[in-house]
Amino acid sequence: MYTNLKNSVLVTALEELVGTIESDACSILASGKVVGEGIDYHKSYGFVPFNVTSFIETMVAVVRHIRKQGCNPWDFTFLDAGCGIGTKLILAESMGFPAIGLEIDQKMIRRAKRQYGIRSLKVSKGRIFRSARTPVIVNQDVLKHHYDHYGVIFFYCPFRNDELESEFEQRVYEQMLPGSYVIPRMHQSELPQSIKPIDNRSRVYWKPKRRRS
Ligand SMILES: C[S@@+](CC[C@H](N)C(=O)[O-])C[C@H]1O[C@@H](n2cnc3c(N)ncnc32)[C@H](O)[C@@H]1O
Secondary structure (H helix, E strand, O other): OOOOHHHOHHHHHHHHHHHHHHHHHHHHHHHOOOOOOOOOOOOEOOOOOOOHHHHHHHHHHHHHHHHHOOOOHHHOOEEEEOOOOOHHHHHHHHOOOOEEEEOOOHHHHHHHHHHHOOEEEEOOOEOOOOOOOOOEEEEOOHHHEOOOOOOEEEEEOOEOOHHHHHHHHHHHHHHOOOOOEEEEEOOOOOOOOOOEEOOOOOOOEEOOOOOOO
16 A cells, blocks of 8 residues: 555645645744744744655554564554644554644644644643544643653654754653654764664664563
8 A cells, every 4th residue: 555655646645735734834934924932943943844755654664663563553652742733643643653742832733723623732841641542732842751651753853953952862762662663854863772773774763672581
């Protein structure tokens, strides 16, 4: 079903539809008519969406790896840390993952609600557990979050500031569970020894579970 994604009519249609929605949200930001709410642009990037086709291809590699381990996507909660208007949550959910987004900019969260009907929670720090099937966005700083209960963690440049980006990435790598995956698009800091690529193509990494001796 997912072979030859680039030529698939469905993916092209999806790319166009999502592209319109996302570029509209970006142009509002860029035009200066709406500035973000609760975001410091000296430290963070605003909403710049990651390419949809590449995202789907990457998630297909994750699903294949999960299935090879004899598991099911439903048992792996997907997180987009800095999720913007939440498109990647909708896509991950459609592939069978419970999905959570973190977003600091309240204007993006309101847009996610309007555009996709995604619910939001306000939590200042800590963990959020999810069992229902609909995605949710949490209005929380990615630097204050705990990453020890997710199955798949995705992020795409939340920070403009290199030190903050490294601090955030190291927090994710240290806290993520053995057996979980990370998709660090455009990552800045070095990956620790405990994090390995799942293959030599997809830029997906995981923290393998330690074998009992
Ligand atoms: C480059 S965009 C990526 C959007 C989305 N992940 C995607 O790939 O389509 C980065 C997002 O991170 C959010 N962000 C930046 N700093 C953040 C922080 N400290 N905590 C939570 N979200 C943050 C921004 O508001 C923006 O929506």
